[in-house]
Amino acid sequence: MSGIYIHIPFCKQACHYCDFHFSTSMKKKEEMVLAIAKEIQMRKSEFENDPSESEQAKQIVETIYFGGGTPSVLTSGEIEFLIAAVYSNYKVSENPEITLEANPDDLSSERIIELSKSPINRLSIGIQSFFEEDLQLMNRAHNSAEAQKCLEEATKYFDNISIDLIYGIPGMSNEKWKQNIETALSFGIPHISSYALTVEPKTTLNKLIQTGKIAAPKDEVAQEHFAVLVETLQANDFIHYELSNFGKANYFSKNNSAYWLGKKYIGIGPSAHSYNGISRSWNVSNNSIYLKSIQENKLPNEIEILSTADRYNEYVMTGLRTIWGVSLDRIETEFGSEYLEYLNKQAQKFLDDDLVYIENNILKPTKKGKFLTDGIASDLFYLNLE
Template structure:
């Protein structure tokens, strides 16, 4: 098994663009931590046939990832308690990557020092922007000063740090976006994840746009920002290893790379997803029902057995988004000639437009096609 993802479903306040599962009420936080620890224990037998298990029969865990929500709302004691639950129920490799997603307002100097003394060895910090007006538009809980201060301190105690930046924000000029990137680079951060501002249906951002209070993001602006991002980071020795992720050598996210490479993982906590190679399961996205189920010794999840078409479509999507691309040999071996023939026919128009290329029998997007990756992938999908 590759890794364990732990979803912490709490946030201090709701960002306008976010549609992930979380609650702004902390009333059930302690109860939730205990329930998550119980789920970790209960599910240790799930991968009993996993060939990566140790001689003792426990599963080999390579990464532990605290996502959310905002995992940094947990105390250091609660984080350490959950890490200990993993270690006591699974066999963990030496020096696993253990990531904590954190917001700048939670990362005081005292807190950073506490975390540096724990098993957490990678921070993923939700900066999003270094400009006050952007942060207010997105309803972030931190301000620009906190964003820069936490990075000044965190880089003294952590070598492996990633930060998130959002582009395509209404009113953000190319020059302003360049300043955001340059500010991030000034801290010597080895990994940057960057996403276009996306308007999801049931979010505050969508309502603000519909009522005319905020302008809608423009695709052409996002595309310009993306081009600036790629050019600037690659000029600073970052490797563009996944559509939204850039890392210096030896600083790729091991947790996320495992997802893109199709490795098995377990998702713990409300709304968390798991994958075992043949099926995908997901926990209920409701804190109260999750807690009730765990207390009744029931796993609050649903499972879907993936069809050959499902697995092919996922491979196309994840492969095209990464530097590893889509192996035509793997498509033939794993899915058969019918799928390979279909892919070869569907991809021809993108080859003609120089949006993709085939090199060493591996299909990849070109620089010209990179921003259009998801759309290209969807055109290569096969219907069930």
């Protein structure tokens, strides 16, 4: 077993680019914490009854991840209550990675010290940018001073820290983007997750672009920023282990790596997704319906049984995004020769264009192809098998 993801569906305010599930009303926060704890207990049998796991591996939780939303809106007591619920219902490994996503405005010196005394041993901090104008454009709840102050304090008490940075922001030059990266590096952060600003349909950002109040992000700018990011971080001993993730040795995210390597996980809370190797499920993205269902002892989720083609496509997508690549041996063993022949045929044009290469029978993107990974993967998908 790999891990448990806990979705905390609350935020102080809505970022303009975000399309994740959350509420800005905290009225049901205490009720939600109790419901999440109950779901943790309700789903323990999913590990106990898994015939694919060995006796020793059954119910072993290696990672606990608080995502959202903004998990740092919970009190330390609420966080520890939920961690205790996991420990009382599952077998947890001796040294689990326990991550809390947090926003800088929630990380006062006192709060950081408080968290350092809790079971939390990894912080993932949503910095996004160190420039005031970028934070205002994105409608972030924190300012530039808070971003830097929280890192000054957090690095005193936590060794394992990741920060999020966003590139491709309208008006951001390559030099300004590099300053963002250099500022992050000045704090000795061992892990950085970085994403291009994307425009999702139902977001405020999309409305602002449509009405001409904000310029649309440009793909060519994002591609240039990505190249600067890769070059700068690799020069500073970061390993580019997944398309959007960079970590120093021994600081890869165990939680996220488990997703990309196809390990099993349970997602707890509204909108959370789960995966067990043969099916995928997701909870309802509605706080009121979620609470009502849990109170009635019903799991508010939908389940999809994955076809061979689904599992192949998922492996190709996640494999190409990581340093582990797509094993052609595994394709043949797990999915069959028909899939391997199809993959080789579809990959040929990308091999010819120097966007992917094969080494030790593993397919990986080249430096030139990394930014285009998702598009390449979609061309390798098998869409009409079953």
